[in-house]
Amino acid sequence: MSDLVFDAVSVRYGGRRGLTAVDRVGLTVPSGQVVGLVGESGSGKSTLARAAVGLSPISAGRVLLGGVDVRKLPRRPPLQMVFQDPYSSLDPRMSIGESITEAIPRGVLPGRAARRDEVARLLELVNLDPERSGHLPGRLSGGQRQRVALARALAGRPEVLIADEITSALDVSVQGAVLNLVRSLQRRMGLSMLFISHNLAVIRYLSDIVAVMYLGRIVEVGPAEQVLTDPQHPYTRDLLAAAPSATTSLLDIGEASETADAEPADPHDPPGGCRYHTRCPVGPLVRAGRELCLQADPADTVPIKGVAHRRHSAACHFSENESHQLTIPRGASAP
Numbered sequence: 001m002s003d004l005v006f007d008a009v010s011v012r013y014g015g016r017r018g019l020t021a022v023d024r025v026g027l028t029v030p031s032g033q034v035v036g037l038v039g040e041s042g043s044g045k046s047t048l049a050r051a052a053v054g055l056s057p058i059s060a061g062r063v064l065l066g067g068v069d070v071r072k073l074p075r076r077p078p079l080q081m082v083f084q085d086p087y088s089s090l091d092p093r094m095s096i097g098e099s100i101t102e103a104i105p106r107g108v109l110p111g112r113a114a115r116r117d118e119v120a121r122l123l124e125l126v127n128l129d130p131e132r133s134g135h136l137p138g139r140l141s142g143g144q145r146q147r148v149a150l151a152r153a154l155a156g157r158p159e160v161l162i163a164d165e166i167t168s169a170l171d172v173s174v175q176g177a178v179l180n181l182v183r184s185l186q187r188r189m190g191l192s193m194l195f196i197s198h199n200l201a202v203i204r205y206l207s208d209i210v211a212v213m214y215l216g217r218i219v220e221v222g223p224a225e226q227v228l229t230d231p232q233h234p235y236t237r238d239l240l241a242a243a244p245s246a247t248t249s250l251l252d253i254g255e256a257s258e259t260a261d262a263e264p265a266d267p268h269d270p271p272g273g274c275r276y277h278t279r280c281p282v283g284p285l286v287r288a289g290r291e292l293c294l295q296a297d298p299a300d301t302v303p304i305k306g307v308a309h310r311r312h313s314a315a316c317h318f319s320e321n322e323s324h325q326l327t328i329p330r331g332a333s334a335p
């Protein structure tokens with residue numbers, strides 16, 4: 001098992017109104033741990049996650065798994081992704097058994113009987129009755145389809161699972177069960193996970209480490225409990241203030257609202273200096289600091305790569321933790 005490392009990754013979408021959706025992001029998903037990625041809509045979370053599985057174009061930097069550039073990995077990719085919409089991720093004309101069989105890497109299990117057994121094992125793993133393998137997805141609920149999508153992802157025996165808002169399209173009543181399943185599979189199989197959600201309660205429930213994204217950059221990262229209870233970046237504080245339940249209830253599955261009142265900046269023309277300065281309540285209050293906030297982006301200098309992820313750091317000129325970093329031992333998880 002190996003760390004997944006985003007090494008100064010940028011993703012630029014072209015076209016007339018091109019934009020850099022992810023800008024020199026450094027982030028590590030340590031082996032066997034869950035990194036929860038939060039940030040408002042359009043901050044670049046999906047783009048970053050998709051870069052790891054080759055679905056968004058990396059224009060600079062690298063994504064490494066165990067030190068190997070993911071673009072050079074063999075055809076049986078050790079990274080798998082599960083998406084938000086379980087209705088479009090399964091072929092409606094294929095039985096769920098066929099869909100899962102298709103995801104078993106070629107040559108791994110020669111012989112129909114072995115593949116049939118593997119499909120039954122995978123269905124049981126996601127708490128679905130193997131008897132249902134002949135059913136079409138149309139006969140399944142959203143939660144059941146998402147379980148099939150998980151089984152498909154696990155068919156490749158991945159080391160890393162990337163989950164992009166995998167419960168937000170589901171009925172509130174089944175979200176908790178799917179989250180519990182994901183957590184138990186992650187622990188049992190020792191999977192590393194990059195888990196994207198708008199819902200801070202869900203992020204808190206699952207994550208060892210939390211990373212916060214704003215306008216294409218990571219602005220805060222650290223042990224989940226520390227980031228969520230003692231946020232250092234004004235943006236993280238705004239996010240938490242907009243979802244107060246996140247710090248009080250683990251399974252408040254209600255949709256968390258996004259940051260308060262201010263208009264988000266235009267991602268096609270991000271502000272110079274600190275990208276949050278146009279909305280930030282801190283910089284303008286500190287007269288001498290305002291210039292600094294306009295001139296230098298602290299996300300350039302805060303050590304948010306590699307082992308630094310086991311520390312709490314925030315990309316703010318005025319954060320206590322910019323240089324003062326809290327260390328947790330490798331492998332420790334949030335309490």
Ligand SMILES: Nc1ncnc2c1ncn2[C@@H]1O[C@H](COP(=O)(O)OP(=O)(O)OP(=O)(O)O)[C@@H](O)[C@H]1O
Nearest residue numbers: 013019021039040041042043044045046047048267
């Ligand atoms: N294929 C694409 N072509 C051009 N621009 C894109 C493309 N995909 C995303 N974008 C833009 O890139 C930025 C980041 O989008 P992304 O979907 O990664 O954000 P996100 O944080 O995942 O948002 P959400 O929570 O809404 O999914 C947005 O401004 C979005 O409009």
